[in-house]
Amino acid sequence: MxxxxxxxxxxxxxxxxxxxxxxxxxxxxxxxxxxxxxxxxxPNELTEAWLKTLRNCEINRYPDPDARHLSDKLREMNEIPTELGILLGNGSDEIIQLLLMALPPTAPVMAPDPSFVMYKQISDGLDLNFHAIPLQENNFELDLPRFIQSIKEIKPKIIFLAYPNNPTGNLFNTSDIQEIINQAPGLVIIDEAYAPFTDATFMSEISDFDNLLVMRTVSKLGLAGLRLGYLVGQNEIINQLNKIRLPYNINVLTQVSTLFALSNYAxxxxxxxxxxxxxxxxxxxxxxxxxxxxxxxxxxxxxxxxxxxxxxxxxxxxxxxxxxxxxxxxxxxxxxxxxxxxxxxxxxxxxxxxxxxxxxxxxxxxx
Ligand SMILES: Cc1ncc(COP(=O)(O)O)c(C=O)c1O
Missing domain, CATH: 3.90.1150.10 (Aspartate Aminotransferase, domain 1)
Known part of the structure; x- marks a missing residue:
């Protein structure tokens, strides 16, 4: 060698x-x-207006570590109640990484299979024990009895459910997801990356469960180049994750540009x-x-x-x-x-x- x-x-x-x-x-x-x-x-006028806002960006300064203006906008748009917390990431990929980095060594993590590849990729990189539970072959629905059985045996610290799922495109059955949230001993992350294309969401149910968090991104909406994802859940969980978030993870251009874009949501x-x-x-x-x-x-x-x-x-x-x-x-x-x-x-x-x-x-x- x-x-x-x-x-x-x-x-x-x-x-x-x-x-x-x-x-x-x-x-x-x-x-x-x-x-x-x-x-x-x-359209050109919007691009021009955006470029004007960039002129005021102080790129010689560190960004606001809490991205307050952007956080407030996301709270307002998603009607997130003040008692819930929000964590911003450099894409949802970074949020997945933060969640997994916070787990004990070799902790079990679960997701359906097939699903978004980064759940496994990041778990593997962190030496966590990733468990892929097969979906039903004919319709890509969750195999609920098998999933619940696996939860009991594996006791995952985190379960990821992409809703709609990538790469299959379907929304899992709502009552199956609720059952999983009820049975899970750890956190359940509903990954709503494709929220712009469906009315289905678990955003309004977060307050009903201690262990439910909803993750979203602006990537699929049309801002993939800016890299911004966010996670909404109980303050206690968000506060723990904030301890390992790098202080300036959302750069100043992303903060200003995303805020501008979301203010022109039409x-x-x-x-x-x-x-x-x-x-x-x-x-x-x-x-x-x-x-x-x-x-x-x-x-x-x-x-x-x-x-x-x-x-x-x-x-x-x-x-x-x-x-x-x-x-x-x-x-x-x-x-x-x-x-x-x-x-x-x-x-x-x-x-x-x-x-x-x-x-x-x-x-x-x-x-
Ligand atoms: C289900 C799912 N979650 C998260 C992501 C990543 O999103 P982001 O661009 O915010 O990192 C993707 C990207 O394809 C995805 O399919």
Whole structure:
């Protein structure tokens, strides 16, 4: 072994040495339908007004460590009562990391499978014991008896439930989630990253449970580049997490820009409405392709399975047409041969659908 590899083996934890870094696909020049981003920009006047607010930013000073103006805006928008706490993170990814960093060594953590990959990725990096509990294969609902049984055996300190779930797109049954919150000996984090695309939420139920926290992000709304997530829950829990939050985790440009954007919320309402309309159109078009099994979605993406053919080959073909989606083809069941497409602009979706039908008509000609 080379000396430098010996050195890193001697220094880093085994779990980290065995991990692979989170991969982000190179997307330059592609129609980007892989990352659940909002595809729309802002009108010029809004961009100009935003740039004006940036002029007053004192980037020579540290940011407000509590991001008070932004916190207040988020409280107001989400009607968060004063007795609950709010914690801001550099994306919800950082909040997941904070929650997991606060656990005792090797603590058990649980989430359904498949679900958002960072729950496991961050748990692995921190040497925690991550338990993935399979969803029902046919409809991606929670397998409640199995989940509750696992809670009893594993006694997880934290359970993550993405609502709607990524990558499957569905909302889990509400009463199943309530049962999980009731049975969980530790915290239950309802991850509402896709809240802009559904009316379903647990935000108004936080006060009813000591162990329920709701996490949201502005990423899917249209501000992914700013990196801002937030967690709402009982003050006692938020105060503990605040002790390990880095003091200036929300930079000054993010504080000012997010506050500006949220104060002009009408633009996002228009855009998310458009995305939901396009979701319906895209869903219909995909459902008309007999070679695909398409799953319902309450988010801004759609999961589909390629039937009797290689999803990999389709993914590669689309890439050749400069259309980038997300391949989950190599995952175990129930994601085998599945791909996930983010809802784009009308024209982007049209190009994606045209490429799909080209692919299948070419296949038909060959057979
Ligand atoms: C369920 C879920 N939670 C959290 C995130 C990450 O959000 P953020 O951009 O705020 O880190 C994602 C991103 O894809 C997600 O799908």
């Amino acid at each position: 080379k000396t430098i590899e010996k050195l890193s083996t001697a220094i880093f934890r085994k779990n980290i040495l065995e991990m692979t870094a989170y991969q982000v696909a190179e997307a330059d020049g592609f129609i980007k339908l892989d990352a659940m981003e909002n595809p729309y920009g802002w 633009i996002f309402e228009q855009q998310t409405q458009l995305i939901c309309q396009e979701r319906t159109a895209l869903m219909q078009a995909l459902n008309n392709i007999p070679q695909l099994e398409v799953f319902p979605s309450d988010a801004n993406f759609i999961l589909f399975r390629v039937l009797n053919q290689s999803a990999d080959a389709l993914f590669t073909f689309l890439k050749g047409q400069q259309v980038l989606i997300k391949s989950l083809a190599h995952h175990d069941a129930p994601l085998t041969n599945c791909l996930r497409v983010t809802v784009g602009k009308k024209e982007e979706n049209r190009i994606f659908l045209t490429a799909l039908s080209q692919y299948f008509s070419r296949l038909n000609q060959e057979n």
